[in-house]
Amino acid sequence: MSWVIKNVTLYGEGEPVDVVLDEGTITAIGSGLSGDDELDASGCVLLPGLVDLHTHLREPGREDAETVDTGTQAAAVGGFTAVHAMANTTPVADTAGVVEQVWRLGQEYARCDVFPVGAVTVGLEGKDMAELGTMADSAARVRVFSDDGKCVSDASLMRRALEYVKAFDGVIAQHAQEPRLTDGAQMNEGINSSLLGLTGWPAVAEEAIIARDCLLAGHVGGRLHVCHVSTAGSVELIRWAKGKGWDVTAEVTPHHLLLTDDCAHSYDPTFKVNPPLRTQVDIDALREGLADGTIDAVATDHAPHALEDKETEWGAAAMGMTGLETAVAVVAQTMVEPGRLTWRQVAERMSEAPARIGRLEGHGRPLAVGEPANLTVVDPAAPWVVDPATMASRSRNTPFAGHHLPARVKATFLRGALTAREGKPV
Amino acid sequence: MNRHLLSAADLSLEDATLILDTANEMAQVSDRTVKKLPTLRGRTVVNLFFEDSTRTKTSFELAAKRLSADVINFAAKGSSVSKGETLKDTALTLEAMGSDAVVIRHSWSGAPVNLARIVRGSVVNAGDGTHEHPTQALLDAFTMRQKLGRVEGLKVTIVGDILHSRVARSNVLLLKTLGAEVTLVAPPTLLPTGVDTWPADVSYDLDAVLPKSDVVMMLRVQRERMGAAYFPSAREYSRRYGLDVDRVQTLQDHTIVMHPGPMVRGMEIASEVADGLRSTIVDQVTNGVSVRMAVLYLLLGGSESAIGSAEA
DSSP states (O other), X not given: OOEEEEEEEETTEEEEEXXXXXXXXXXXXXXXXXXXXXXXXXXXXXXXXXXXXXXXXXXXXXXXXXXHHHHHHHXXXXXXXXXXXXSOSSSOSOSHHHHHHHHHHHHHHOSSEEEXXXXXXXXXXXXXXXXXXXXXXXXXXXXXXXXXXXOOOOHHHHHHHHHHGGGGTOEEEEOOOOGGGSTTOOEESSHHHHHHTOOEEOXXXXXXXXXXXXXXXXXXXXXXXXXXXXXXXXXXHHHHHHHTTOOEEEEEOHHHHHOBGGGGGGOOGGGOOSSOOBOHHHHHHHHXXXXXXXXXXXXXXXXXXXXXXXXXXXGGSXXXXXXXXXXXXXXXXXXXXXXXXXXXXXXXXXXXXXXXXXXXXXXXOOSSTTSBOOEEEEETTOOEEOOGGGOSSSOOOOTTTTOEXXXXXXXXXXXXXXXXXXXXXX | OOSOBOOGGGOOHHHHHHHHHHXXXXXXXXXXXXXXXXXXXXXXEEEEESSOOHHHHHHHHHXXXXXXXXXEEEEOOOOOGGGSSOXXXXXXXXXXXXXXXXXXXXXXXXXXXXXXXXXXXXXXXXXXXXXXXXXXXXHHXXXXXXXXXXXXXXXXXXXXXXXXXXXXXXXXXXXXXXXXXXXXXXXXXXXXTTGGXXXXXXXXXXXXXXXXXXXXXXXXXXXXXXXXXXXSOHHHXXXXXXXXXXXXXXXOTTOEEEOOSOOOBTTTBOHHHHTSTTBXXXXXXXXXHHHHHHHHHHHHHTSOXXXXXXXX
């Protein structure tokens, strides 16, 4: 069955055109085209399917919070055609068996490609290197390795990991958090943490690790990706490392582009996340870094949690917030509307760059005849109010509940098949 | 007055003054042979203590009983999901039993704020984590007024572990409202980030500040802080920041010495000083009851009783 997307602008540029998808690929771009099914996309922007470098799907282990099924529904609703599933599941994705299971589930549900991230160390314990090469050679073809949720804090182990993955063009995605500086940390260390009596998570705990890891990546010629950059100082360090010509990339989350640690005054654990929400100064630097390319990609760090893990005291609550279904809308609000990024650049930051970093084939490709029909149709002028109750994710811990966002995903296609439309998974 | 007392910042100058004036009246009741008022008869006050605290719990219990309220002591240690019942479930249980006020002590900062979102009755923060302890600040202000006649314009020096002290946070906020000048003295490691934005001066030098102080408030320093390298040893802490007999000699004649308890004698305060004439430590305990009576009375007395005086 073929689709024709009518009157859509490619990357938000030029005159509207019709795009025909058939047999999983883009077969025609022009005017007056037709297909078996038609999507009226007047006023909409066509982007290559979005790619998330940082998603927690919670399966196996916490299927009460999210599953590959519900998580990929949320991904499709948010315009994603590929997500990288983080390794901190139960059991941990530190063997070929676990990563292949997660990868197969993604293929089975066929709503969004799931690329498992392999753990760097066995059990995320930061002691012994996991069998990275075996995961790379498995059916899941793992290229991104991360102990996310925990930092690979041992400098020698980090150095070896950066070296080792060169053999299969892998990348170490570091959760930069110096553990000794963040013992018991609850929120950004600053004026607010002092007032609220919550243990601080200082910016230096992130920056010290990033500085060290950039130096290590430069030293061994390895490939480093910095997860969820959250501070102004981190942006500066990454800019410096890139200036040295080292192979360093970075991501920022939508919530770190929009929310500050003022949110913690409510003691509502919805706003408890790791790394924590920072300050307006940090937000400004992150937006600037994303605009000038210092930060390569937007990644959601979609972290669903069961209600009982969030409906508790701040200190006892789990860290993390959902993000797949709001990501592109938050980027529209924080980056596109203020004129910091064009939609063409959004395609780069949310599809092409993350696909490149993850070494994905078939994602982040040009909008051209013959290319895979992994596509996202965004309506840039469709204001909506975020309502946790109507979301596709199994969990409700969005920090944007009640927020008015300016843009919305109209439809998502994976290899030519419609996977979500108007906020609903297909 | 707000419905709850969660933070000393919730109190306007008028609110705070009203509480202190009311506490003064309540203090007179405590001097009578029959120390009881019928004011809160038929109302239920729950003491919800997730953390051990003999003195605060007893003080609130006594305060509620002197106002003739029914008091339920609910001790629940720990509350994380892994330990079973959540704060939410506990709150809903109390709600179902019909409590009019919940006095909560909790080891997590902000728990009273979370509780106030669930229950219909008033919530009184009796100390939450390293956040606040507003009734302690009120009883401290009451004691200053009692001993020195006023709070406005007093030079109040708070010494010790400011970083982890809920007493210090509430005192800084309330004393600002009441017009006192606060100086915080501590080793730099025990001062919070951004303390320069607080309405208080900061000093690392106790000896320089003492002669100018009208009130010296010593805070407890937990020995376990040493393990986290906040300071090298109890002996060095004592030498630099302890209130010993020699330092007391440098105080003005009228200066009072306060401590919220429990004290570590010989660490932050010498025994001779704790038991000396300037010490208000025992008065603070007595005043705690009067102040808590005033708080409960003002939070509950103003709202109408749902079932009138239905007595069996």
